[in-house]
Structure formats: C-alpha cells, structure tokens
Amino acid sequence: MIYAIGLGTDRTLRYTISEAMKRGIEVNIIDLRAAVIGEWRLALPDDGGSFLTLAGKTCSLDPQASYFCRIVDLSMVQTDLELAARWRNLVVSLAAWLEHIPGTVVNRPDAHCSNAAKPLHEYVLQCQGFNVPASLTSSDSSCLAAFAGAGPTIVKTVSGVRANSRLVVGDEFNDFIAAQGPVHLQRYIAGADVRAHVVGEDVHAELIQSVAIDYRNPSKYEVVFSSCTLPDELQKKLVRTSRAFQLLLVGWDFKVTDDGVYWCLEANPMPGYDWYDRRLGYKITTSLLDLLTSGSISTIV
C-alpha cells in the first residue's frame, strides 16, 4: 500500500493513482482540499497516532509506508483568513512530518529546492559538471539589452513559477524600468529538446524535435516525440546528481545540438511526468511504483 498526497485535480497525481490501481497496488489518496476541511493530527517524532480525516473517514498515516507527494499550498488564494491558516498549517506540518519519517518519500518537501531560484540552480548544475547556457538576471535595462543583443536569448521566470518561455531581443528593454522587477535571460540553444526522468537508478528519456521555442505550448509547429537513450556517462551523471540532490524522482530538461552537445536547462523536483510516460510505454510509472513499493529508501532528516 502506498499513499498519494496532493490536489485531487492535479493531472499527474490522478495519473499516478490510476496507474497504481491498474497494477493492483492499494493507494491511500489524500486530497489536500478534503484534508484541510477535515481533522488532522501530526506527531513529531511520530507516536503512531498521526492521521487525517477525509470526508469523515479517518486515514492513519504510517511512518514506515511510502508516499508519493505533489503538495501545493493554496493558502494564499483563499478568501477566508481562517481557511488560509488551516491550509498553511496543514501543508507546513505535513511537510515537516514527511521530512522525518523513515518511509520512502517521493520527494521529501525540503529536498533540493534551488529550482525556485533559477540563477542559483543554474550555478549548482554547472558546478555538477553540466553544460548550462549563460544567464543574466537583472533589473538594469542597459545590462539586459546588452545581454539580449549579444546573441539569441530566451526569457524565463527567476522563480519556480511556470511561465511560457520566449525569445527576446535587446530593443525590447529600451523602455524597461527597474520597478518592473528582475528579469532572467538565458542564452538560447538551438536544437532538439530532451526530457529525461530519473527515478532512483533508472533513466527514461524522450527526444522532442520541433522548431517551436517552447514545445509544451500549442503552436502551428509540428512536434515529433521519440524515446531515446542518453550517452552512458550522462545517464550516470544524472543518477549521481539526483541522488546528491536527495531527489528520488527528477525531470531533467536538456537541449541537444546537432553536434551532440547536451545543454542542461533545469532539474524539476516535482515533474509532471505523465505526459511523457504515456508515450514512453509507462516506463516512468513502472520505475516509480517499483521504488514506492520496494520500501528500501531510508530516511533523510
């Protein structure tokens, strides 16, 4: 039996639950929207009495069990302060509880969180030996214009907020004022995209060929997906680095140039892997559920 924690509307969580059930794995589903209006008791160190109630039914939390987590804090989007406080307290308490239990947690909430600060994340990846495109984060219009004018450039968010990436040119910063806030620019690498999911020791990669700047967005351009095998040394590095980040499931994004150079864009600690998994013959799910049901990963406090 495994636990799945997150929002009932989360496509990836629903997919994981569905695939687990198809394979006969019992899943304790914890929808945070239901949990937040129910009762909870979370003990640290766990005393055997931790639980949540979901629609009036008590769900005991087993510290030895395996947990698949896609925890999102919706406190800030509430309109009621009391409900917001319940959200925030439940989420941070649950995160603390999941940090300290001996069971397998995919992924522990505090594990490698620098993805939420892209300049730092890119620096860390470079220090791990990955090719990462040069970047500039600034509120200075002349600096931004100079960087964008020096070569093909893409704009991204500085934080972990999901947004559409697009190409920019230097002239776009002529009217930019600092109060608009920091902008994160990165040198654009032309080539195919590669998405590699690392699950424990397993690597499942997909090659994505398109002339679209961000293949995830619907566009007029054709997108061709095919499974691929990464160079052996790169696979080892991905497994090694994911382990160093204390992440059991990671979605790695790369650009690969025509001459075969892999450029790392980021490592996602809470990947929406289902879209890729369907095309890869459910291999990511198989690795993930094997990991969750083997129960062999020890605690990381």
Added chain:
Amino acid sequence: MASPLKRERVTPFIKATDRRDSVRRSSKLPLTQRMFWMPGVEGVKEDEKAVAGISAEIVVDSGSLELVVVAHPSDQLAKELVDLAREQKRSAMVLDVFAAAQLFSISIDSAQAMIEPDLPLFLRVPAPPMLRTSFDEEFLFNESLATLWSVAALCKSPVINRPTSDSFGGRVSHSAALTELRAGINTTSLEIFSSSVAPAPVIDVVRQWYVQNIMTQQTTVWPALPEGHGPYCARWSDPEPVYEVVVVLGIKAWRCTSVELGYLELNEQSIALVQRLGLIFATVTWVIAHDLSSATAVNIEPFPLMEQVKYVWPELGPALLEELFS
C-alpha cells in the same frame, strides 16, 4: 524547590543597555514560531508585512552603498544595525524585498557567478501575507525573493546566514521537534500539530502539556484551552519554565542574563547547535531545570527580533558589523 531566580516580564523594546540579572520565566510555549515555508521574521504584525505594496520609488546609489539589510521598514534590529553602521561612517540602507532585488545583477557562466554590486548582506525577509493581495504582487515577490536568494548564496561579500541551494534560512523547520533532530538533539519531546486541540497524550506529573493556537499564538496549559478555532500546536514543557537565551554570531555567543550558569556551557553548546543548522546568527532558547542543574534547548530562531537580543546588543551590534565588513 522554588527557583532562586526572580521573575521578570518581557518589556517593550527599549534601546539595550544592560543585561538582565535573571533568566526569564514565561508562559509562552517554547515552540518555533515559523509559520511560513518562506523565510520570515516573526513577530511583525500581519498588517505591517512588506508585501502590502510594491516599493515606492527608492533611489539607491549602489556605487557608494556598503551594506544592504533586507527587512521591513519597521524591523527594529535592521534599523539599529544601519544606524550603527552610519555612526561608523558606513553607507548602509534597509531595503524591502522589491527594492533590494532590483539593485543586483547576477551573471552565471561556466560555473562562475558574478554579482554586481557585490555587497555585504543581512537578510531579514518578512513573511508573505496569509492571503494573496494580487497575482502580480505575489509573482513579483517570488521573483524578487528568488533573485535575493541567488545573490546572497553566490556573492563573495559576507552574508549573515547565507542561504544555500537547499534552504533559504538554514535547516530550521516549522517544527521545533524536527529542528532539534537536525541540530543533533536526541532528547526532543513530542510535538503535535492538529486541527482541534490535541489532549495530553499521557498523564505526566512532572511536565505540563502546552497548547498554542497558531493563529493567535495564545498558549494555555492543558486542560485549559486557547481561544479561537486553531489550528493548534502542542508540546510538553516544564511547569513554569525558566529560560535562558543565548545569542550566537559565528564563534561568539552571549547569554542574555548574568546568572551564574557557566558550568552548563550554554554558549559552547549554542554555537555547536547553530553551526549544525547551517547558520552563523541565531538565538538559542534553553529551558533551565529548577535546580539549575541542566538545560534543554527548546527553540532556535535564525531571524530574532530586537526584543530577543536587546540585552546583548551593545556587544552584538558591533560584532555584526565586524562580521559584515570583514
């Protein structure tokens, strides 16, 4: 046995002069007050929190600036430190998250990070509001925080409690019990987070079960219940606990009382705890046994308020500047 230490109430903030001559008694629950996943300076009232508005046009001459303290304008410790720096003819400013983030540029290339300007930093970032004020403001707050996180982690200049790729504010958790485990304290007592008041799990004739309403921070001793609807946090503690607070900065530490407790080696132990949590600056609160024979660490605060350090400020303030300008 009655404690020989006299009772003293916490006073409103005044400029620190002398240390207290007694350890503090308090009915407050010795729990970490951090309610937010993001780093936050606790104790600032909700309506004072900085996210209420994007910075007014702040003109910052980064060319002459020598120290940036990122804090809410009402943060007394930040203000006192900047005043002290100015007395030493240093150019220093308190900036909010937005203004501070706009100050810096970060270049990352070939495992080299260049921060411009590269300045000493003291991060005391206010917590975000409980409710979103607007999508744009929340987005800008997150973008600014991500920028500051990167700047502080990667700059060459000294940073008080430098963030890492794993955390913004050291390994201190929302849970005091988890923080204690991470700090290597194996004698941690049970801590329960709950939606309804969690009754004392057992009858204990020695300790009392303290229950705190996290919304109001009102604390009572079970079976008395705090007012309000929760959520709650509860923990064991000694009846009428007697506290000592140790302020740590690097390898220096100052106790907030002058009571003879040297044999407990609280300074040395506090320095070790703070180091294990990846911090250089924090307060460590100890509960002292009534016979003064032992002490247990119950709270580690990486963003202490002036209220918590005022008794050692005459030593701490200059030491902070020495660290920042080293």
